[in-house]
Every structure is written in structure tokens, then in C-alpha cells.
Amino acid sequence: MGTFSKIAIVGTGAIGGYYGGKLMRAGTDVRFLAKSDLSALQSRGLTIELPDETFTLRPVQAYSAAAEIGPCDLVIVSLKATANNVLTEVIPPLLHERTVLLTLENGLGSDELLAERFGAERVVGGLCFICVNRTAPGVVWCMHPGSISLAEFGRPAGARLLELVALFNRAGVKAVAGDNLSELRWKKLVWNVPFNGLSIAAGGVTTDRIVGNPLLELEARALMREIATAAAVFGHQIPPEFIEKQVSSTKTMGAYKPSSLIDYLSKREVEVEAIWGEPLRRARDAGVEMPRLSLLYALLKQLTAIT
Amino acid sequence: MGTFSKIAIVGTGAIGGYYGGKLMRAGTDVRFLAKSDLSALQSRGLTIELPDETFTLRPVQAYSAAAEIGPCDLVIVSLKATANNVLTEVIPPLLHERTVLLTLENGLGSDELLAERFGAERVVGGLCFICVNRTAPGVVWCMHPGSISLAEFGRPAGARLLELVALFNRAGVKAVAGDNLSELRWKKLVWNVPFNGLSIAAGGVTTDRIVGNPLLELEARALMREIATAAAVFGHQIPPEFIEKQVSSTKTMGAYKPSSLIDYLSKREVEVEAIWGEPLRRARDAGVEMPRLSLLYALLKQLTAIT
Numbered sequence: 001m002g003t004f005s006k007i008a009i010v011g012t013g014a015i016g017g018y019y020g021g022k023l024m025r026a027g028t029d030v031r032f033l034a035k036s037d038l039s040a041l042q043s044r045g046l047t048i049e050l051p052d053e054t055f056t057l058r059p060v061q062a063y064s065a066a067a068e069i070g071p072c073d074l075v076i077v078s079l080k081a082t083a084n085n086v087l088t089e090v091i092p093p094l095l096h097e098r099t100v101l102l103t104l105e106n107g108l109g110s111d112e113l114l115a116e117r118f119g120a121e122r123v124v125g126g127l128c129f130i131c132v133n134r135t136a137p138g139v140v141w142c143m144h145p146g147s148i149s150l151a152e153f154g155r156p157a158g159a160r161l162l163e164l165v166a167l168f169n170r171a172g173v174k175a176v177a178g179d180n181l182s183e184l185r186w187k188k189l190v191w192n193v194p195f196n197g198l199s200i201a202a203g204g205v206t207t208d209r210i211v212g213n214p215l216l217e218l219e220a221r222a223l224m225r226e227i228a229t230a231a232a233v234f235g236h237q238i239p240p241e242f243i244e245k246q247v248s249s250t251k252t253m254g255a256y257k258p259s260s261l262i263d264y265l266s267k268r269e270v271e272v273e274a275i276w277g278e279p280l281r282r283a284r285d286a287g288v289e290m291p292r293l294s295l296l297y298a299l300l301k302q303l304t305a306i307t
Numbered sequence: 308m309g310t311f312s313k314i315a316i317v318g319t320g321a322i323g324g325y326y327g328g329k330l331m332r333a334g335t336d337v338r339f340l341a342k343s344d345l346s347a348l349q350s351r352g353l354t355i356e357l358p359d360e361t362f363t364l365r366p367v368q369a370y371s372a373a374a375e376i377g378p379c380d381l382v383i384v385s386l387k388a389t390a391n392n393v394l395t396e397v398i399p400p401l402l403h404e405r406t407v408l409l410t411l412e413n414g415l416g417s418d419e420l421l422a423e424r425f426g427a428e429r430v431v432g433g434l435c436f437i438c439v440n441r442t443a444p445g446v447v448w449c450m451h452p453g454s455i456s457l458a459e460f461g462r463p464a465g466a467r468l469l470e471l472v473a474l475f476n477r478a479g480v481k482a483v484a485g486d487n488l489s490e491l492r493w494k495k496l497v498w499n500v501p502f503n504g505l506s507i508a509a510g511g512v513t514t515d516r517i518v519g520n521p522l523l524e525l526e527a528r529a530l531m532r533e534i535a536t537a538a539a540v541f542g543h544q545i546p547p548e549f550i551e552k553q554v555s556s557t558k559t560m561g562a563y564k565p566s567s568l569i570d571y572l573s574k575r576e577v578e579v580e581a582i583w584g585e586p587l588r589r590a591r592d593a594g595v596e597m598p599r600l601s602l603l604y605a606l607l608k609q610l611t612a613i614t
Contacts (some may be wrong), residue, residue: 153522198606201606202610209609213609215605216605218605222598241573291529292601293601295529295599297525298525299505302522302523303510
């Protein structure tokens with residue numbers, strides 16, 4: 001498919017497995033870098049379960065080291081943010097002069113990290129609005145495929161971004177081009193900060209328990225307003241209607257477990273810095289206090305350290 | 308012993324058992340109203356364990372109904388704040404014209420409740436700076452006797468308060484007269500709000516884990532400043548040095564379990580309204596926002612409802 005004919009997936013979990021699998025099924029040369037799922041991918045392939053179909057890709061090109069994959073046109077970074085320390089080692093063997101790095105990681109920080117280490121011009125960010133879980137090694141269950149928003153790091157959308165959008169669309173993934181990556185990330189935090197955070201801090205509860213509890217719903221809204229106030233300092237306008245929509249749509253989601261709650265309950269690392277720590281620090285550096293986020297962050301650090 | 312010759316203890320738990328026992332041992336006629344500990348008190352008496360001695364009082368006058376006790380000169384209210392609904396029924400049989408009601412309950416609300424129902428002129432408040440647990444029915448373990456601060460409700464100290472102080476002092480309880488009950492209560496909240504609250508919300512941790520975690524210590528201080536800001540609106544000055552002292556003295560306390568944490572871990576009711584809800588509402592009614600307390604209160608309501 002022209003520009004993006006060879007693709008590496010760095011981090012084959014739910015997100016990497018799902019998008020990599022969709023792209024591979026559409027005919028792209030996709031190489032999966034995997035750790036815990038490596039032998040399952042090599043022996044049984046990659047299975048993707050969707051609401052209306054299940055398909056297995058086999059064989060899949062799964063590797064344990066980036067050097068075995070070599071330079072790619074596109075590298076999709078779908079690690080957990082807590083594993084970013086491996087990027088220094090993993091990315092270089094995958095690069096040629098025009099390799100694009102697309103990070104699908106949660107929260108704030110991965111765009112800047114990739115830009116600093118490997119060049120800002122390579123970096124594109126993606127925000128995944130999807131419900132997907134890895135249910136077993138090499139098996140990904142996607143309850144709701146949703147969509148992916150893509151935007152260049154620090155630049156408006158251009159020809160390259162539109163090609164990326166087309167690549168995903170051809171693979172059956174609804175993709176949308178955005179012009180402001182930072183704004184998209186702050187907008188996603190409006191949901192992730194309260195719901196991922198309160199679901200853990202309120203004792204491990206699903207989102208319906210948050211929007212079904214008047215006090216917690218008020219706190220979720222107040223956290224959202226803190227995010228909007230901080231985002232405004234960075235030039236991003238998040239209107240009250242956007243906050244309303246986050247609350248009302250959450251009320252339709254039922255007993256949903258945010259990804260951080262799943263990590264927490266499974267005693268896996270929670271992306272505390274990317275989702276809560278980094279926004280708090282950026283706002284503080286810009287002179288904005290976020291008292292509720294500050295308390296929530298401190299509680300989550302302690303709660304996730306215990307686990 | 309003049310004025311306070313017959314005393315009723317309403318709520319014979321750790322606090323009621325300890326002070327009632329000390330007063331009884333000093334020769335005062337003390338009647339204990341008890342529920343779960345009634346038969347133990349009647350059969351085995353009341354045992355008080357102190358760092359330097361253990362003594363058992365037997366027989367003790369323990370009753371299941373206030374009517375059996377009849378009018379007293381002093382009624383010490385040492386219920387948990389969550390049990391205050393019984394006061395309407397329990398107090399009237401204990402009253403004569405000049406009966407004094409001394410509430411030793413935590414947080415805010417019991418002074419006003421007793422004043423509204425039984426007359427403000429009867430009410431005295433006490434703040435217990437003590438480490439005491441009820442370890443078995445009729446057995447109270449006091450690790451640190453500390454002191455008790457007494458103050459009239461809405462009035463400066465007078466002859467009656469000094470008599471009360473003398474009563475406690477004669478019984479070997481260090482008692483101090485204060486002139487401003489409301490200020491004493493807000494000052495006590497400066498410790499109770501952060502440490503009782505964070506010990507639960509941070510996953511059931513002792514206070515050393517709070518002052519030993521830089522992020523949580525900062526949050527504890529920030530909560531204390533919220534309390535001081537609210538208290539100032541009610542005319543009470545709580546200086547920064549007072550906050551410093553709370554933190555530094557907590558650092559010497561080791562792995563201390565605040566009373567609310569003990570309640571929480573024992574799946575007993577936690578005094579969420581008296582300690583967190585009521586200060587938050589009073590501040591809000593006075594136009595003061597307390598964002599961290601607001602979030603902490605909402606989390607505690609949910610966490611203690613689960614238990």
C-alpha cells in the first residue's frame with residue numbers, strides 16, 4: 001500500500017494486537033514485537049473476536065527482538081506507558097530515514113518522549129476510542145471497535161496523516177484526522193482522569209457506580225472542570241457541553257471497567273504517571289493548581305504501589 | 308464531689324469505659340448505659356489496662372435502659388456519632404433541671420444536636436486526646452491517657468466548667484478548660500480529617516505510611532490548610548505552626564491506626580458525616596470551597612458503604 005508497506009507493532013497487547021491484526025488482514029506486512037504472547041502468536045497465531053465475527057491470522061510474524069524485524073515504514077507504539085523505558089533500545093533497529101512513529105499510548109508523555117529521542121518530525125499520535133481486552137495470549141476481544149483519532153505531533157494534518165487515515169480505513173478501522181494532538185489528548189483526559197481514577201480510588205468500582213452515586217458524579221464533574229481549566233492554559237477550549245456529554249454517555253455504558261481498573265484488579269502496573277501525574281505536573285508548571293487531581297494522584301500512587 | 312455526684316455514661320465503649328472507670332474509681336457514683344458490653348460489665352465488671360497498671364472495677368452499675376438510671380447531675384455522651392439517633396430516647400430519663408450534658412463525640416454536630424434537643428445551657432463539649440481501644444467486652448486498653456479539653460457550648464469557661472475540670476483531675480484525668488468549643492473542634496479536625504481519612508482512602512494504611520510518603524504528606528498538609536481556611540471564616544485562627552506540629556508529632560507516632568481506620572477495618576460504621584461531611588457542609592454554606600475534602604468525603608462515603 002505504498003508509503004506504509006511494512007509495519008511494526010511494538011507492544012502486542014489488546015491495542016497492538018487489534019490494530020495490527022486488522023492491518024495484517026487487509027494485506028499489509030505487519031511484524032509483531034511481543035513478549036509474554038510471543039510463543040502463543042508463533043504457534044497459534046492471532047485471534048480477534050468482534051461482536052459480529054471472529055477471525056484467526058496464522059501464521060503471524062512475531063518476534064522477540066526489534067533487530068529481527070528491521071527498518072519499517074510505520075511503527076505503532078502500543079506499549080503500556082509504564083514500559084516506555086524499553087523504547088530507547090527497541091525503536092532504533094526499526095527506523096529508516098522516513099519511518100513514522102505512531103503512538104497509541106494513554107495519557108500524556110509518549111509523543112514528547114518519542115519526539116525527543118527519535119525526532120519530532122517522525123511522531124504521530126493516536127487516540128483509541130475502543131473497548132478491547134486481551135483475554136488470553138494471542139487472543140483479543142473487541143467489544144466495541146469505536147474509532148481512532150490521529151494527529152501529527154505539533155503540526156496540523158498533512159498528506160502523510162491522510163495516508164495514515166486511509167491505511168486504517170482500508171483495514172476497516174474508522175479513523176479520523178485531527179489537527180491538534182495536544183488538544184485531543186487533553187480531551188481524552190477529561191474522561192480518563194475521573195473515571196479510570198475514581199474507579200480505583202472508590203474501592204474498585206465500575207463506572208456505573210460512579211455516575212450512579214451523586215457525590216461521586218459531582219467529583220467526576222469537578223475533576224473534569226479541573227482538566228478543562230488546565231487545558232485552557234495550554235490553549236485548548238473544552239466547553240461545558242463536552243463535559244456533560246462525557247457524563248451522559250458514561251451513564252449509558254453500564255458496569256464498565258476502565259482499563260486502569262482492569263490493570264489494578266489484575267495487579268498489573270497502572271499508568272499512573274501518564275494519566276494523572278503528567279497532566280498534574282504540566283498544569284502546576286504552568287501555574288494552575290488542580291487540588292482534586294493532586295489528591296487523586298497521591299491516592300492512586302499509594303493504592304497501586306500496594307497492589 | 309458536690310455538683311456532679313451522680314454521673315451517667317451513655318455509650319460504654321473505649322472512651323466511655325475509660326473515663327467512666329476513672330471517675331468511678333475516684334469514688335463517684337457512675338452508671339453505665341451499655342448495649343453489647345452489658346452482660347460482661349454485669350458479670351465481670353470493667354477492666355482498664357494502662358501502661359503502668361491494670362485495674363478491675365466490680366461490681367459496676369451497668370444498665371440497658373436510661374429509665375433504670377434516672378436523673379443524673381452529669382451525662383457523658385460517648386456514643387459513636389453514627390448512633391446519635393438514639394439520643395432522643397435515651398437522654399430525657401437522665402435529666403433533672405440542672406443536668407449537664409458533656410459530649411465527647413468526634414467531629415462536628417453533637418454539641419448542636421444536644422443543644423437543640425435538650426437546651427444549649429446544658430451542653431459542654433470535650434475533646435479527648437487519648438489512645439484507647441476497647442479490646443473485649445468490658446475491657447479497655449489505654450495506651451496513652453493524654454488529656455481532655457473541656458469547653459462550654461457557645462460560652463466562655465465559668466465556674467461550672469472549672470468544677471468539671473476539677474472532677475476529672477481528681478480522678479487522675481488531665482483536663483484543661485478551654486474558652487472556645489468551636490475552635491477546639493476545628494483544631495481537632497486539622498488532624499482527624501487528613502489522617503483518619505487518608506488512612507482509609509489510601510487503602511487502609513497506618514499514619515506512618517501517610518507521613519512517610521511525600522505525596523500523601525503534601526496532601527495531608529493541603530487538607531489541613533483547607534480546614535484552617537474554613538475555620539478562619541468561623542473566626543478561628545489556626546496558624547501554620549499548628550499544622551506543622553500536627554505533621555511532626557504524627558511522625559513520632561509510628562504505625563498508628565486512627566479510630567476511623569479501626570472502624571473501617573473492623574467493618575464497623577465510620578463517623579463519615581461528623582468528621583468529613585459536616586465540616587464540608589458548614590464551609591460550603593459559608594461560601595468556602597474545600598476541593599480536597601470534597602473528594603475525600605465522596606470517596607469515604609463510597610468506601611465505607613462497601614464495607
